[in-house]
Amino acid sequence: MKIGIAGGIGSGKSYVCSRLQERGITVYDCDRAAKHLIRTSPDIRQRLSALIGPETYDTEGQLNKAAVAKFLLASEENAKAIDSIVHPAVFQDFLDSGIQWMESALMYESGIARLVDRVVVVTAPKEVRIRRVMKRDGISRQKVLEWMGRQMSQKEVRRLADYEIINDGKADVDAQLDHLLSDLQIQTDY
Secondary structure, three states: OOEEEEOOOOOOHHHHHHHHHHOOOOEEEHHHHHHHHHHHOHHHHHHHHHHHOHHHEOOOOOEOHHHHHHHHHHOHHHHHHHHHHHHHHHHHHHHHHOOOEEEOOOOOOOOHHHHOOEEEEEEOOHHHHHHHHHHHHOOOHHHHHHHHHOOOOHHHHHHHOOEEEEOOOOOOHHHHHHHHHHHOOOOOOO
16 A cells, blocks of 8 residues: 655654654655756756756756746746656656655645555644744745745645644644554554
């Protein structure tokens, strides 16, 4: 059974995944995989450079994050164009990995939800999420809200998901994971 971990920016998906990993469950990180593929895949490098321009990678072959972010945030069409290059590569990499669990901030937006049997959404109140991201990334509240606005609403992801893990800083995440794993009939080393 393949299981996806979804949730918006600042919800605490990575924390929940770290708790799963402590139980011996390997979780494929779509965001990390995308960054790796963007840096290392000759096909993606060529296609992104053709789309964005020669400034996409510097003379040493390193990704110019500022140029990519500027292009990405300029329009919804630009974001979709980048996604059409990166998402299929991540999908294939996940399938090739043999890993059963996967973490994705864009579970439904990217279409990767179709590759899993169950989706678990990690949720937290909006203000908690904003504070977490501001502290983690050292960015303004406005920038966090901008990124949140590019993602499907937490309410909609919760509606589509099969399970919910509340990560508000108060609820017992481990107890929720124990219940989830029991419900999924998954044995761990924990």
